[in-house]
Amino acid sequence: MKLLASLPTGERQALLWLVALGFFMQTLDATIVNTALPAMARDLGESPLQMHSVIVAYSLAMAVLIPASGWLADRFGTRQVFMSAIALFAAGSVLCALSPSLPLLVGARVVQGLGGALLLPVGRLAVLRAFPREEFIRAMSFVAIPGLIGPLIGPTLGGWMVEYASWHWIFWVNVPVGLVGLAAARRYMPRGDARERRGFDLVGYGLLAFGMAAVSLGVEAMAGGSLSRASALVLLVFGIASLASYALHALRSRNPLFAPALFGVRTLRVGLLGNFFSRLGSSAMPFMVPLVLQVSLGYAPMEAGMMMLPTVVGSMAVKPLVARLVRRFGYREFLVVNTGALALLIGSFATVAPGALLVLLLGQLALFGAVNSMQFSAMNTVTLMDLEPGNASSGNSLLSMVQMLAMSMGVALAGAVLGSLQSSAAHQGAAGTLHAFRLTFVCMGLLTLAATALFFQLPPRRVHRAQMDAQSRLP
Incomplete structure (x- = not known):
């Protein structure tokens, strides 16, 4: 060093x-x-x-x-x-x-x-x-x-x-x-x-990697025909079994990828699950929005790309507000309300239609970017804040992995839902495709809403503040 x-x-x-x-x-x-x-x-x-x-x-x-x-x-x-x-x-x-x-x-x-x-x-x-x-x-x-x-x-x-x-x-x-x-x-x-060689849990890594890949690919294959759906079911079963096997294996491994003691931290457990489920909906939006703008609303590729700018502007504008809002209301209260707002905003894109006022769509995108940014900042902080210094690196890697997995599964779910709905409405032409997009936005919003139940498991504001005050008095 x-x-x-x-x-x-x-x-x-x-x-x-x-x-x-x-x-x-x-x-x-x-x-x-x-x-x-x-x-x-x-x-x-x-x-x-x-x-x-x-x-x-x-x-x-x-x-x-x-x-x-x-x-x-x-x-x-x-x-x-x-x-x-x-x-x-x-x-x-x-x-x-x-x-x-x-x-x-x-x-x-x-x-x-x-x-x-x-x-x-x-x-x-x-x-x-x-x-x-x-x-x-x-x-x-x-x-x-x-x-x-x-x-x-x-x-x-x-x-x-x-x-x-x-x-x-x-x-x-x-x-x-x-x-x-x-x-x-x-x-x-x-x-x-380069450091002294340390053990690597190859068996655990294989179980975890296969489990993540099988579940994601199984979800994605659900949009196919009967053979694809049969294969998807097999992949899902094997993937879930592999993830369960990894959890059992980690309990007795000398060098687990992620120490089981990490999951003894309440905020980490809730934060990881909340990250995963709330990101399923929000991660699908960068895929869904440019697609619906071009396929159903007739936007050119560059126009569709520029329409995503308000989400980034909204995201950057609210960054300074997150810490103040969390201090004022507490992580649990803030995340429950903000997750509900995020779910409503995702579902609100079901109102997109040809000829809609541009200013309304731009405002909708900016508001989504702002709420989504506050969600990410609060979730990431609450997930890692109670970890001991020795576990911070491992917890951060685990959070990064969950974020990327949620992103892949969110897009896979949106694609599967969109493909299935569009296939059933193929005879309706362009109107059927737009209807499929609208229902998919609603479905992804509902998936996001499910995360509110997880954030209710965080310590109440008064309890968490007392814990933090007690920790600050430790030598």
Whole structure:
């Protein structure tokens, strides 16, 4: 640790820019694809409503690899793993741009997601090892800024590229960025920080990874025909059994991926479950909104991308309010009310119609972005705030994994519901498709509403404040 902390100031600042670049690549690619889905579907001969697998593959691959990121960095060193992540991400981007069919594109997105899964966790670990504790928060705040810029420009940039070039360029653009990142990582990423080998729970990791993948793919396959639904049921059963087996295995493993003691923390348990279920609905929105704007309301790709800007503006505008509101009302009260508001806002998009007032839709999107941002900030904080310092890293990795899993399953669920509803209303043409979108928004809102029951399990405001006061008096 002394070796890395003694890096010259200039090299440490360059390291921050490098990690920020990796975070930007990850967040940009998570959103840039959304507005390009209809164009991809036309070029690949697919229905736009069946393109959700392109998003699911990326986020699911990230969720699967995140639990192993810390062990890989300790085993091979942050420099080697970070460079491999950039190379894998860039290679996946090339494969995406060259894909002639949907199955090959989905496979390429898996490669891309595996690279993206390592960019932020390993980069964050490199920053943690290179900066003194008192400077770490400032350093990570700097790294987080590009993570906000990626979603801000992603949908619009994707729409612009589709409209004025082709959808392939949303992947080709990653190649020069990746090459610059590789050169910078070779120059500025510290070397020699590999740690003493520690045990890795390979059996537990296999059970957890297979369980997450099987459940997500099972949900996605529910939109298919009778054979697909039979396969989906088998996948779901095996996936749930695998996750249950992992839970039992972790209780007796010497080196569990996530120590069972973590789940003894009440706020962590509730926060993880609340994160998962409330994100099922909200994670589907970046997929659903650009799609309905283009497929049912006739928006051009760039117009649909620009329509997503109010959500980001609303998200950034309310960031300073969250801490004050939580202090005023408490986490439980705030999250119960805010989750209900988020569910209503998601369901309110069932009112979208051709010819609707633009200003109303823009306001609706901005309000959704604001409430969704407050939800994420409060959920993430309450999940991690009661962890002991020794468990903070493991808890953070667990939260990241749950977030990515919820994102993949949210899009898979929305795609399954949308596909099923559209198939049953196919004879109604465009009106049937719009009706399917509307019902899907309602369904995703109801899924989000279910999370309010989980947040009721948080300590009441007065109890939690007493706990925090007691903790502050400890030596």
